[in-house]
Amino acid sequence: MKEYKTHEVEAKWQKYWEDNKTFRATNGGKKPPYYILVEFPYPSGAGLHVGHVRSYTAQDTLARMKRMQGFNVLYPMGWDAFGAPAEEYAIKNHIHPKQAVQENIKTFKSQMMNLGISFDWDREFSTTDPDYYKWTQWQFLQFYKHGKAYKDTVPVNWCPKCKTVLSNEDSAGGVCERCGSVVVQKLKSQWMLKMSEYAEDLLDGLKDINFADKVKMAQTEWIGKSVGVQMKVKTTDGGEFEIFTTCIETIYGITFFVIAPDGKIIKDLMPKITNKAEVEDYIKLCATKSNLERKSNVKDKSGVELKGIKAINPVNGKEVPIYAASFVLGDYGTGAAMAVPTHDQRDFEFAVEHNISMIQVIGGADVSEKAFEKHSYLGKKCRLMNSAEFDGLTVEQAKEAITAKLQKMGIAKVTTNYRLRDWIFSRQRFWGEPIPLVHCEKCGWVPLDEKDLPLLLPDVAEYEPTDTGESPLAKITDWVNTTCPHCGGPAKRETDTMPNWAGSCWYFLRFMDPHNDKEFVSEEAMKYWGKVNWYNGGMEHAARHLLYARYWVQFLYNIGLVPYKEMIDTRVSHGMVLGSNNEKMSKSKGNVINPDDIVNQVGADTLRIYEMFMGDYQQDAPWSTDSLKGCKRFIDKVIKLSNKVIDGTSYSNDLESLIHKTIKKVTYDLSHMAYNTAVSSLMILTNAMDSKEQISKADYRLLLTLLNPLAPHITEELNEELGYDPICLGEWPVCDESKTVENTVDLPVQVLGKVRGTISVSKDASQDEAVSLACENENINKFITGDIKKVIYVPGRILNIIV
């Protein structure tokens, strides 16, 4: 028997694919285009993770099958290389981040090649290439020119450790996404993108795209739409303020109002109140409160009453107190709310704390316990009480009727609020795209001339972030000092850089036309490839990268630069590869598996098969070296089958049906992310072939072809031994449906719903035939104790006899 040296075989075919550019995609041609994308990695110093292997292999398997099915497949790879890790590595080792990135890319690329992933390397780029970030800057200028980028001084999330501002998305939960530090609020002038303006479009767009439900859900939650009523409330001194509520039906239950201590309303009311000093102290106290408290589960119910004035409930003229309370946010809604302690948890807690009265206005809900849980009465047949002419209405009816009344009074309108805020787009770090604007004393902010792009990142001596809140670029005075493109006078460059999400907002477009030096991507290329058909990535990007990228694309669409409002059609997420102890792999836990080691031990084909077989692709799965061994045995078994091959151009009779079933199953599974069952069905076919004395060349070639997308090296080698042309250049087998059906089936027979035996019948035997056969079976007959009352017969599936 011939010996196959795994590493030689794998190297041989990797070289063949590289030399022949087998997987190069061309723009155009007769074949239908198909765009498969996997998130491009951040090339960290740690090298490729076994988790990367899982998703790259999955997409690779799909890509290889699709090519054989006659598609022009685009499966590209590049590098998302701006950002903090490269910079930190550079600071530590005193080398330029550019150099660190180059080294890491080299490692990543060779690891990917060793796995035999069929990327089109002719389209490779890094977001840090000036040829690429030139167009990132260009697109930023489009945002600016269309009024979607603005600089504003707002309270922002500041990470004291990373010494940079973070977006809301990057500091979700009040901690820095990167280092876990508790972020502090800082007032800073920042570049912002008007993402909140797109809240409704981003929500709406979800309807037409095939994103995994949990991704859609995460985005929906993050956008946080709520429809309610905005209403004017008069104060006893003749002033007024506005509140926002989603529960207008509880208006008769208002016993106080609350306003944000950091908002605008409190400033307007200030002159009229009698306890100014006390209120001012409270405002100061709230301003210094750290996010630690906001993060903790102990909800702060502090507040202080604004003395000397009262608010007037517009429906009944009742005068109620106004409180400044930290639980009201200045930047949501109007920064003020009505409080109904009987029907809102927070209002309830606040009322208890401050000894405020309560009025129940919705019956059927138990006030003492759960009534205040906002949704506890919705949808249930609770009716209003203590609400004047609205008594007896259901919640839904009351919502409508009360809104109508307030609208008629001219003091309210229906409005929608979103949680989504604008995207804070500045970072005080060195390793990012420079923002291509200069500040001129005369002209203000002026964009660079588009022909002067890219604005290159200068070389600096120090990459360290500063304590002053300025980027390290600010220290390079001869770079900062420039002339105004508008008036030619002295000007200073913006020294903040873009967030590392910027480059990934449009990389999938660039892959369509990566070498274009005239445009960011040609219209022709975008029209040819259309949307990304199949995009795979991690769940951690659900509410960030995917949201940013969708926003970016929607903006480009609105200014006529891309053909579709959504450029990603289907988004799927892989589960994590956990350590063998079922915990997330980490150095500190000592459970990290390095893919290089596995490739060295058992080869790339085995690793690929194993990672596809380990479990449901979308679920997490723990690493198991034992199971890996099983996959190695499987490959060895396939190799050994070559000894049983005899000439023959058709499938063996007794394998034919199974072969067609396997073609059907593998084809279906590989395009539905059911990789584990695809491998399983190939194992079944292999076992069936193994149990025979001989198999035909056609049988064997078929097995190798179906297995090729999963284990591309060894299958090509064995196929070449048979004397055929490479599998990857050939066609994907087609299932003959008529041959998947066997003429005789083992039919399970139930008596009273319990299986009592099986009978062997022709696939389209009549019910009478089946029943009489069943009665001949001793064990079945034993249970037919009375008259047959009813028979359920599903040909080929089940026979159930009711006695």
Added chain:
RNA sequence: GCUGGUGUGGUGGAAUGGCAGACGCGUCGGACUCAAAAUCCGAUGUUGGCAACAACGUGUGGGUUCAAGUCCCACCACCAGCACCA
């Protein structure tokens, strides 16, 4: 708390409402070997039985159905996202 998801042998996991546990791992027994590894053969949900078989069995409790892991209702546990958003 809200919104999703998940729950199946010793283990990873399979099952368009139709024989639960495919396939793999592990374990046990056997073959080969001086021995081990590798490989091959057999057994392997639990309980009873020499066996043929039977009873029980998919987080818990109900229900629909000739038939439920799968559908419906109520609950429990775990995971994820959001969370003082009015």
